[in-house]
Amino acid sequence: MMDALTLHRMLVESGTRHEIVHLPRPISSADQLPEVLRLPRSRCLAVRMYDAGGVLTAVIVHAGSVPSVRALREVTGTRQVLAVRDHWVNLATGYAAELVAPLGLPDSVEVYADEDVVCGIDGDLVVYTATGESCTALGVRLLDLFSLRDVKPAALADPAPPAQTRAPPEPDET
Numbered sequence: 001m002m003d004a005l006t007l008h009r010m011l012v013e014s015g016t017r018h019e020i021v022h023l024p025r026p027i028s029s030a031d032q033l034p035e036v037l038r039l040p041r042s043r044c045l046a047v048r049m050y051d052a053g054g055v056l057t058a059v060i061v062h063a064g065s066v067p068s069v070r071a072l073r074e075v076t077g078t079r080q081v082l083a084v085r086d087h088w089v090n091l092a093t094g095y096a097a098e099l100v101a102p103l104g105l106p107d108s109v110e111v112y113a114d115e116d117v118v119c120g121i122d123g124d125l126v127v128y129t130a131t132g133e134s135c136t137a138l139g140v141r142l143l144d145l146f147s148l149r150d151v152k153p154a155a156l157a158d159p160a161p162p163a164q165t166r167a168p169p170e171p172d173e174t
Contacts, residue, residue, distance in 0.1 A: 002094040002104050004131040007138055010104055014148060019139040021128065029098040030130040031063045033137055037128055041065075045117060045129045047100040049089045052110070053078030056092055059156060060102050060113040067114060067156035075112060075154040099130035101138060103148055111151045118146075118153040 004020045011018045023036050030046035037044065044063035049056065050072060057076060059067045072081045086097035093100055093109070105111065127145065128137045145151075 002101065002132040004133050004136040004138070007101060007104055007131055011140070011148075016140065016144045016148060018144070019126075020131065021137045021139055023135050023137060026134040027099070027130075028134060030100070031098075033063050033128055033130070037137065039128065043125065043127055045102065045127050047102050047129070049084040049093070049097070049100060051080075051082045051084050052076040053080060055110055056084065056106075056108065057081075057110045057112065058093075058100065058102065058105055060111065060117055060151065061156070062114070062117060065114070065116075065157070067112075071154070071156045072112075075152075075156065076110070095130075095132040096134075099132050099134065101129050101131055102145060102151070103129075103138075103140075105149070111149055112154045112156065113146070113151045114156040115153050116157055117142075 008020055025036060027036055033044035034041045041062045041064055045060055046063045048059045048061060048067060050059065052072065053076065061067055069081050073079065089097040089100065093105055095101060124141055126139045127142050128139050131138050
């Protein structure tokens with residue numbers, strides 16, 4: 001099973017500066033990191049797992065965000081994209097399903113990052129991700145995170161819906 005110690009050893013071997021943060025309370029999902037760490041969502045990342053035409057695909061997004069399935073279909077070139085059930089995520093990655101880290105994933109996993117993550121923050125800024133454990137988080141520079149794994153940037157957020165324009169109210173005929 002993947003955990004904070006495994007990630008720590010992997011990062012030490014690669015010479016990557018990082019920190020393992022002990023959380024003040026346990027979390028059940030990476031989406032809880034901003035609240036627990038008292039950081040903006042832009043500094044906390046979550047990994048969503050999908051089956052994209054038979055290929056296990058990880059998508060790195062800001063905590064609390066979910067990629068557009070339509071956009072993921074376009075990026076992967078496949079017609080069918082399905083969220084992977086928790087027990088399959090556990091088996092395939094070695095991580096608890098809601099606490100998957102973007103590092104230490106099997107080489108067979110395709111990894112994408114939403115362009116909001118890639119372009120939205122300074123690459124020298126430290127971001128925080130899950131570690132597979134409920135009581136720890138990994139702090140690592142965004143550039144280091146992406147240099148350790150082949151991560152493909154992609155526009156995965158749904159475009160904002162067009163602004164609703166309302167016709168002006170009809171004048172009263174009194």
